[in-house]
Amino acid sequence: MSEPALVALRGASFAYEDGPTVLSGLDFAIHEGRALALLGRNGSGKTTLMRLLSGGLRPREGRLTLEGRPVGYDRKGLTRLRTTVQLVVQDPDDQLFAASVSQDVSFGPLNLGLPDAEVRARVDEALAALDITALADRPTHLLSYGQRKRTAIAGAVAMRPRVLILDEPTAGLDPDGQERLLATLAGLRATGTTVVMATHDVDLALRWADDAALLTPSGAHTGPTAEMLARTDLLGQAGLRLPWGVPAARLLRANGLLAEDAAGPRTAEDLAAFAGAVAPPHG
Template identity: 70%
Template sequence: MIPLRVREIGYAYEDGPVVLSDLSLAIPAGRALALLGPNGSGKTTLLRLLTGGLVPAAGRVELHGVPIRHDRKGLAELRRAVQLVVQDPDDQLFSASVAQDVSFGPLNLGLAAAEVRSRVAEALAALGISGLAERPVHLLSFGQRKRVAIAGAIAMRPEVLVLDEPTAGLDPAGQEALLDTLAALRAAGTTVVMATHDVDLALRWADDAAVLAGGRLRTGPVEELLADTALLAAASLRPTWAHAAFAVLAAHGLAPAGLPRTPAELAALADLTHRSS
């Protein structure tokens, strides 16, 4: 099933150059998609088109095969199914307290008060911030504000969660906690799209990749796409450490059966190689 798709989409900002042209992308249900590309390639523009924040100049965005309408009813339907979390949480948070901010979306759905409270509690627990429910938003750290912004999105229980550079500004512990949360959401059936510059994160986390370079979009399995050094160079992306390590191992006749995606997997492989030698 393809819940979200763009067909031959194009977009240019007023008095600016064309950002996207004749671009198509299908986002399969239940998958994790990493969107990569250099600054200015159109990643954020594409995310805003996917989530209804921008109107395409050409082509269309489809939700369950039906073109979305950019009127009040059409956008409300889209945002029940697809939620965007922007890069800077201060662009998304505006309520006095954490619980108030997370409850904003469910309240706008017209849900009963008990259902809203349940969704808020569930979202805060998923992000590990239940203890912050009554905390004023302006007193939170940057990482905490990011988690509140994501909680507000998942309180809507979207089919597709779209995140723009969600790990930017987070320390390593914050990144690990966020990835654990995304893994739990995926296990529950949420489709996740993440724009990132971090090729190692993309390889570790995603099933599929979409690489924007030179106005073109290449898609495919993440392990295969990020092995294409010419594509990475065109997108101003460096090779992943995993592919580099694999090449060194292969040169010494030690290529493993599968590509190690994390330092832990590489360490385990090194330990196994040491024991067999």
């Protein structure tokens, strides 16, 4: 990609106190407008990487840049970063703490010192984006798991970040909840938010992401999703299996049913529609 990275780690290393090195000499970039899936085995450093990108952790070596400028870890620098990048952790109960949904979603904008009218506008906008306007006054402890997930994401969206980083956002959701969340993320992307999703679900990554980053012991390997998720060598290093859509596309191409440069099926519905289109007539 030729355009400069919106957010990037360069030569970044990190180790927790009295622990082994988690990341070493890592180069990682987020490009504006690209949906990015972050994949890797448990313990590969995905959560550490996300916290480094959002300013929750500071690299021991290397640097974090925002639009090419090094990020400062003073109040001014972190405010600049956190109004650009927001992280939503996997468990919403680690993020929700206020009495009601609207109070929780308003916390970030209030901390920015925004006028009350601006805070209300941001809260209303975030609740609408996550389709939880009707829950504004609901006590957070009475929410379902899926509603808590949406509220946690709304709190990040209310900061109007350019980059939204989500740690396993579909974990624990039923199929309908997953579909609703993906529709919400599509809406956020349409309004200009760049979304990064950490996931173990290679089929979801193939379906959803423009680019995939595989976190392996040799570093992060990033590229177009279909290309990266066909790399069985890197998938093995990352502790991941091949998504079903990759061999399905190979089979279609081998039988002359899909052009070499055409995108393969990304969902079961894609494959069913394709199969229907090429099925021989009866009679």
